[in-house]
Amino acid sequence: MNIIKLMLILLVGMMAFVLIYIIGTHLEYQNENGVSNLTASEGISYIDRRETIEISGNKYALKRGISSYLIAGVDKDSFDDEKSIYQSRSQADFIMLVVADHNEKKLYRFAIDRDTMTDITVMSLLGKPKGTQKAQIALSYAYSNEPKVSAQLLVNAVENLLLGITVDYYYIIPMDTVGVLNEAVGGVRVRISEDLTSVDPQFTMGSEVVLQDDQAIKFVRARKNVGDGSNVARIKRQNIFLSALFEKMSAIINNDKTAAKTIADKIFNVIESNAKKGQC
The missing domain is CATH 3.40.630.190 (LCP protein)
Incomplete structure (x- = not known):
């Protein structure tokens, strides 16, 4: 593995630890130990907002009272140095979904392999959506040079992977947060x-x-x-x-249990997120 990508994964893992900690302490929830490898069949029952979902012709009732948080690390130094007009040079090399169960008051963490194949949105040379194609989920981030658009493209890819679940909040972390x-x-x-x-x-x-x-x-x-x-x-x-x-x-x-929030606040200054500080 490219050493920069390895470094990124380790660093983002630490930052994910801080973000998960602050999400958990803010909600006062128990954090389930360990990280699961997420597949659609394992994850969908925890995070969809719909009444039911259909898999292989069978309908399943879905759990309510759920919030989801997407944490991703991207292989670039900052959000201000893109050279491409319409596309980014970056990919999402670290992807984790954190799920808060408000009924059980627990957090669940699911790792998503960057090489997982799923439908991603493909953008035209003019920066407009032109359809979808089956590709590595990490590539979904690369189809825009605007951080917010790239983040939404990654969110869409994760939602597609998990059969249309909703990702409530995302946190995109660049390499220079070291x-x-x-x-x-x-x-x-x-x-x-x-x-x-x-x-x-x-x-x-x-x-x-x-x-x-x-x-x-x-x-x-x-x-x-x-x-x-x-x-x-x-x-x-x-x-x-x-x-x-x-x-x-x-x-x-x-x-100092409050230190996690202090560190997380500083991270918020350099990451791209649709969540406000302290919002869960």
């Missing part, structure tokens, strides 16, 4: 194991640095003209950063 997360926890402390002074003068070999401002992005991305220039060295730094970030974030949230 810096936001670093700032949210007050800076991650890392040991510099190679000479990275060409990237940042504070990155001297053997030193310990609490990453600030844009240093987190520099630390996890630097490869060319630093150290031995290998991707192996970069992967090692990324693992160091992720481990330290997760450890510090977990400690902060465990010590």
Whole structure:
């Protein structure tokens, strides 16, 4: 797997953890442990608004009192650097559906594989819908260079996958939130194991640095003209950063339950969402 995509999945996983936590605490619901791999037959009975749904000629009654939250990570640095006129260079590499059952007061998490085949909306060169085609669900995001439109295209694809269920809220998270997360926890402390002074003068070999401002992005991305220039060295730094970030974030949230909301508020400033802060 492309290392940037792997990095994205890990980072978004952490942010999803924060968002799920804040959804759960806001609703005061129990969060079911583990993440299920979502298929239509497993998920539809929890999240559709209709009275019944038909599968293979059989009708099934659907559960009421449900809200759904789509969390997705996209492989781009920001929402302001698109070069294509009508299409994005980005895909949704991490997709998770969180379902709140207001009757049972529980949250359910379902992972959707980016390579899942489903009907996605295809846009014309003029940026207008021109039909659907069977394709990887991750590609649905790429058919517009407008974040809100791309998000809705992904929502449509997920709803198509699950036979027309309703996605209430979406949270689209870009790659550059690594810096936001670093700032949210007050800076991650890392040991510099190679000479990275060409990237940042504070990155001297053997030193310990609490990453600030844009240093987190520099630390996890630097490869060319630093150290031995290998991707192996970069992967090692990324693992160091992720481990330290997760450890510090977990400690902060465990010590202060309100910290999850503070971190989530900062994430909201850099993500695309149709939900307002604190809305569930």
